[in-house]
Amino acid sequence: xxxxxxxxxxxxxxxxxxxxxxxxxxxxxxxxxxxxxxxxxxxxxxxxxxxxxxxxxxxxxxxxxxxxxxxxxxxxxxxxxxxxxxxxxxxxxxxxxxxxxxxxxxxxxxxxxxxxxxxxxxxxxxxxxxxxxxxxxxxxxxxxxxxxxxxxxxxxxxxxxxxxxxxxxxxxxxxxxxxxxxxxxxxxxxxxxxxxxxxxxxxxxxxxxxxxxxxxxxxxxxxxxxxxxxxxxxxxxxxxxxxxxxxxxxxxxxxxxxxxxxxxxxx
Amino acid sequence: xxxxxxxxxxxxxxxxxxxxxxxxxxxxxxxxxxxxxxxxxxxxxxxxxxxxxxxxxxxxxxxxxxxxxxxxxxxxxxxxxxxxxxxxxxxxxxxxxxxxxxxxxxxxxxxxxxxxxxxxxxxxxxxxxxxxxxxxxxxxxxxxxxxxxxxxxxxxxxxxxxxxxxxxxxxxxxxxxxxxxxxxxxxxxxxxxxxxxxxxxxxxxxxxxxxxxxxxxxxxxxxxxxxxxxxxxxxxxxxxxxxxxxxxxxxxxxxxxxxxxxxxxxxxxx
Numbered sequence: 001x002x003x004x005x006x007x008x009x010x011x012x013x014x015x016x017x018x019x020x021x022x023x024x025x026x027x028x029x030x031x032x033x034x035x036x037x038x039x040x041x042x043x044x045x046x047x048x049x050x051x052x053x054x055x056x057x058x059x060x061x062x063x064x065x066x067x068x069x070x071x072x073x074x075x076x077x078x079x080x081x082x083x084x085x086x087x088x089x090x091x092x093x094x095x096x097x098x099x100x101x102x103x104x105x106x107x108x109x110x111x112x113x114x115x116x117x118x119x120x121x122x123x124x125x126x127x128x129x130x131x132x133x134x135x136x137x138x139x140x141x142x143x144x145x146x147x148x149x150x151x152x153x154x155x156x157x158x159x160x161x162x163x164x165x166x167x168x169x170x171x172x173x174x175x176x177x178x179x180x181x182x183x184x185x186x187x188x189x190x191x192x193x194x195x196x197x198x199x200x201x202x203x204x205x206x207x208x209x210x211x212x213x214x215x216x217x218x219x220x221x222x223x224x225x226x227x228x229x230x231x232x233x234x235x236x237x238x239x240x241x242x243x244x245x246x247x248x249x250x251x252x253x254x255x256x257x258x259x260x261x262x263x264x265x266x267x
Numbered sequence: 268x269x270x271x272x273x274x275x276x277x278x279x280x281x282x283x284x285x286x287x288x289x290x291x292x293x294x295x296x297x298x299x300x301x302x303x304x305x306x307x308x309x310x311x312x313x314x315x316x317x318x319x320x321x322x323x324x325x326x327x328x329x330x331x332x333x334x335x336x337x338x339x340x341x342x343x344x345x346x347x348x349x350x351x352x353x354x355x356x357x358x359x360x361x362x363x364x365x366x367x368x369x370x371x372x373x374x375x376x377x378x379x380x381x382x383x384x385x386x387x388x389x390x391x392x393x394x395x396x397x398x399x400x401x402x403x404x405x406x407x408x409x410x411x412x413x414x415x416x417x418x419x420x421x422x423x424x425x426x427x428x429x430x431x432x433x434x435x436x437x438x439x440x441x442x443x444x445x446x447x448x449x450x451x452x453x454x455x456x457x458x459x460x461x462x463x464x465x466x467x468x469x470x471x472x473x474x475x476x477x478x479x480x481x482x483x484x485x486x487x488x489x490x491x492x493x494x495x496x497x498x499x500x501x502x503x504x505x506x507x508x509x510x511x512x513x514x515x516x517x518x519x520x521x522x523x524x525x526x527x528x529x530x531x532x533x534x535x536x537x
Contacts, residue, residue, distance in 0.1 A: 162366070163336075164362045164364070164366035165366060165368060167334070167336050167354065167360070167362075167366070168360070168362070168366045168368075169379070169383070170335075170336070170353070170354040171334060171335075171354040171355065171356060171358070171359050171360060172356055172359070172379055172380035172383055172384070172432060173355065173356050173380065173383055173384040174379075174383045175383075178383055182379075182383075183368065186368070186370040187370075189370070261370070262412075263369050263370045263371075263412035263413075263414060264414070
């Protein structure tokens with residue numbers, strides 16, 4: 001740690017990482033050691049699996065310099081990115097409309113509630129039928145995964161705006177438009193952030209499953225192919241890659257959220 | 268010179284007259300509940316009017332009606348002879364819990380009013396805001412966000428946020444509730460000093476007798492069933508007041524008198 005309390009660290013660890021020091025390192029090492037041990041003693045189910053070292057060796061030999069592997073990353077990231085962004089672009093205004101216009105809500109919320117419980121993966125068949133390309137149907141399913149949770153969070157966020165915050169602005173002479181822009185919109189930013197955090201996690205869940213069912217590319221597909229071709233190293237490399245990709249996305253989203261809400265930084 | 272304001276000196280603004288006011292809510296079963304009934308009262312300008320009562324007696328509702336956040340079911344309120352309607356910057360409220368907008372810095376919070384009404388330029392507003400913040404001991408915190416301030420600082424920032432608009436009336440709805448005793452006393456002295464300098468007409472709502480006695484020119488006791496102002500007591504303690512006034516014989520007499528009013532309707536000890 002830096003001795004000067006005023007110096008800003010170059011990289012700020014996200015809140016979920018702070019406090020993880022040596023205990024975290026110990027648990028990660030223990031995890032890999034256990035895995036290694038379980039494979040060596042051929043513990044139930046582990047007989048077919050490679051050890052962590054074999055997996056790592058396979059990764060360095062066949063994957064780290066393999067453009068196909070990296071293009072799987074890119075493809076999955078693109079799908080998550082587009083699905084997530086489109087869900088934000090459509091979900092934020094819809095949530096705001098639900099929250100601010102009772103007429104609009106009465107008219108469209110029932111349909112929304114009808115569609116919301118349908119799991120994103122149940123949309124796979126219809127979206128393959130509906131969308132012209134495979135790529136667009138996967139992006140659509142990813143979008144569905146994030147969309148509903150974003151809308152619901154923003155709708156709740158508008159409902160929980162403090163009366164006093166609006167009242168004070170009215171007393172001070174703010175117009176409806178400036179109340180919307182300067183009071184209501186910033187009030188829901190924390191809800192938008194919650195929607196983003198949940199949304200990014202769901203989009204990764206969904207994109208991997210969708211790739212396994214309905215795609216010939218991406219990290220999900222790669223993992224599935226590892227299973228089909230009986231190469232457990234590939235399955236494990238795929239899984240770890242997906243974990244890392246999801247984690248990386250969360251870091252990015254965390255960073256964006258902090259930029260959106262400078263007032264929540266303490267000190 | 269008699270230092271107690273008995274009659275309103277000419278030219279003072281903020282005369283509040285309440286005429287036969289009533290407000291009802293519906294409870295969750297849909298039955299009407301009277302929050303304020305047939306209330307008529309006169310709050311003179313240039314006075315620190317304290318409305319006192321237990322929670323649930325309709326004090327806050329009275330403040331909301333005066334601010335214009337709610338419409339009465341019956342009767343009306345006049346401010347300097349004009350009927351009040353929508354909320355306006357002639358009467359500004361400081362709420363029980365902080366209403367500072369957490370996404371704006373202290374300065375941005377303070378200059379919001381004048382800027383949103385397009386009265387003055389941003390630069391002018393900032394100069395005015397900094398004068399106020401200087402006076403309220405907040406100048407070092409002008410670029411902080413409200414969550415970075417202590418409870419007492421937030422209240423001072425809110426008072427600055429109201430004062431920059433030069434209101435005719437300040438409405439303070441239990442503004443110091445939830446603060447520790449020391450901070451509370453300091454803020455009471457702060458507000459007293461401000462009031463004694465400006466004679467800014469004030470409607471101060473509280474449920475605490477000591478706070479009411481220390482601040483008030485007049486205490487209006489509000490009670491339940493019917494929810495109405497029952498007593499008006501002149502508090503003739505000299506101004507300017509400091510906390511020492513609470514040890515004087517007159518203060519204790521008034522406190523005794525107030526206790527009799529407050530417990531008059533109660534037969535059994537609680």
